[in-house]
Amino acid sequence: LFSIYLSIYLSVCLSIYLSIYLSVCLSVYLSTCLSVCLSIYLPVCLSIYLSIYLSVCLSVCLSIYLSIYLSVCLSVYLSTCLSVYLSIYLSVCLSVCLSVYLSICLSVCLSVYLSVYLSVYLSVYPSIYLSVCLSVYLSICLSVCLSVYLSVYLSVYLSVYPSIYLSVDLSVCLSIYLSTSYKLFLDCSTNF
Numbered sequence: 001l002f003s004i005y006l007s008i009y010l011s012v013c014l015s016i017y018l019s020i021y022l023s024v025c026l027s028v029y030l031s032t033c034l035s036v037c038l039s040i041y042l043p044v045c046l047s048i049y050l051s052i053y054l055s056v057c058l059s060v061c062l063s064i065y066l067s068i069y070l071s072v073c074l075s076v077y078l079s080t081c082l083s084v085y086l087s088i089y090l091s092v093c094l095s096v097c098l099s100v101y102l103s104i105c106l107s108v109c110l111s112v113y114l115s116v117y118l119s120v121y122l123s124v125y126p127s128i129y130l131s132v133c134l135s136v137y138l139s140i141c142l143s144v145c146l147s148v149y150l151s152v153y154l155s156v157y158l159s160v161y162p163s164i165y166l167s168v169d170l171s172v173c174l175s176i177y178l179s180t181s182y183k184l185f186l187d188c189s190t191n192f
Contacts, residue, residue: 134188
């Protein structure tokens with residue numbers, strides 16, 4: 001009986017002791033393990049995770065944002081700037097350049113044209129005019145004078161003078177006519 005009682009007592013004591021010991025050991029072990037693990041593992045993991053996540057996220061986001069932002073901003077800026085600049089520049093430059101070019105070109109062309117035209121006109125026109133007028137005048141004068149003179153001479157003087165004096169009379173008449181024609185020519189040239 002004593003042995004039975006002792007065995008029951010020992011089994012109960014061992015079970016109580018083991019349960020208390022295991023619970024205490026497990027609680028202590030778990031608390032220490034958890035505290036150590038949480039104090040070491042969590043900061044390290046969090047720091048590594050946060051550093052990797054933030055670096056990757058920031059790099060990707062920044063690259064995407066910067067590329068989109070820069071492309072949009074540059075395209076808008078360049079398009080507006082170029083359109084405004086080209087419109088203002090072209091309008092101002094074309095108006096100024098055309099006005100300056102036309103004024104200079106017109107003034108130069110007119111001055112050169114007038115100088116050349118007047119010089120040529122004044123140098124060539126009087127000589128041509130004088131030569132034409134004199135040639136026409138002399139031809140008309142000679143034809144009229146010769147026809148009248150010859151008709152009168154042949155009709156009147158040949159009937160009066162003999163045929164011997166014909167040659168002498170013609171030479172004298174021709175010399176007189178030529179001298180008068182030359183005087184007329186000189187008078188016309190001095191008048192012009």
